[in-house]
Amino acid sequence: xxxxxxxxxxxxxxxxxxxxxxxxxxxxxxxxxxxxxxxxxxxxxxxxxxxxxxxxxxxxxxxxxxxxxxxxxxxxxxxxxxxxxxxxxxxxxxxxxxxxxxxxxxxxxxxxxxxxxxxxxxxxxxxxxxxxxxxxxxxxxxxxxxxxxxxxxxxxxxxx
Amino acid sequence: xxxxxxxxxxxxxxxxxxxxxxxxxxxxxxxxxxxxxxxxxxxxxxxxxxxxxxxxxxxxxxxxxxxxxxxxxxxxxxxxx
Numbered sequence: 707x708x709x710x711x712x713x714x715x716x717x718x719x720x721x722x723x724x725x726x727x728x729x730x731x732x733x734x735x736x737x738x739x740x741x742x743x744x745x746x747x748x749x750x751x752x753x754x755x756x757x758x759x760x761x762x763x764x765x766x767x768x769x770x771x772x773x774x775x776x777x778x779x780x781x782x783x784x785x786x787x788x789x790x791x792x793x794x795x796x797x798x799x800x801x802x803x804x805x806x807x808x809x810x811x812x813x814x815x816x817x818x819x820x821x822x823x824x825x826x827x828x829x830x831x832x833x834x835x836x837x838x839x840x841x842x843x844x845x846x847x848x849x850x851x852x853x854x855x856x857x858x859x860x861x862x863x864x865x866x
Numbered sequence: 867x868x869x870x871x872x873x874x875x876x877x878x879x880x881x882x883x884x885x886x887x888x889x890x891x892x893x894x895x896x897x898x899x900x901x902x903x904x905x906x907x908x909x910x911x912x913x914x915x916x917x918x919x920x921x922x923x924x925x926x927x928x929x930x931x932x933x934x935x936x937x938x939x940x941x942x943x944x945x946x947x
Binding site for chain 1: 870872873874876920923924925939941942943944945946947
């Protein structure tokens with residue numbers, strides 16, 4: 707990669723965002739940095755399986771720790787793979803079905819690093835960033851339980 | 867020090883944050899003190915396997931030292947992404 711490595715861009719916000727607009731902006735920044743490959747992931751609020759219907763989701767976070775945890779995760783990705791720029795955007799507060807929750811984007815000279823770094827970011831975001839999801843449905847409210855599979859997913863990054 | 871609670875731990879205890887005067891040397895000792903306070907604390911801290919702790923905003927273990935620590939937070943496993 708010919709460009710300089712930039713600090714990861716970390717955004718933690720309650721407001722909805724337009725994934726297309728965020729991606730356009732990131733693409734321009736990646737192009738300037740000399741990247742040849744760009745990977746992005748967007749998470750959306752979806753209805754839950756079963757009879758109940760999701761009205762909305764509430765995400766709580768730990769102000770201060772959230773930003774530092776996301777920065778550490780992004781910096782770790784930038785140490786393991788030749789990726790720059792790196793973006794993590796995560797919302798908190800109230801969000802409705804079909805709205806975007808979060809987004810990560812990575813750019814690199816070649817696709818392999820960009821894919822791996824994005825995958826790594828998502829695995830770590832799931833269980834190492836201080837966010838907690840609560841689902842408000844027609845049947846009541848419930849905190850989303852962490853999955854064993856999410857914790858297990860972290861192991862593959864320490865095996866090589 | 868400040869003790870913070872998030873998600874269902876916050877709901878069970880009833881406050882997001884409180885100032886705690888303690889001589890506890892470790893997180894575990896702090897948990898034991900809090901458990902002894904009132905039923906709502908005993909309930910929140912009933913199963914430590916269901917809890918995670920951050921010490922000065924870094925994920926930590928329950929045997930971590932509290933020497934010089936300003937902030938301890940208790941919460942369930944995180945569900946970001």
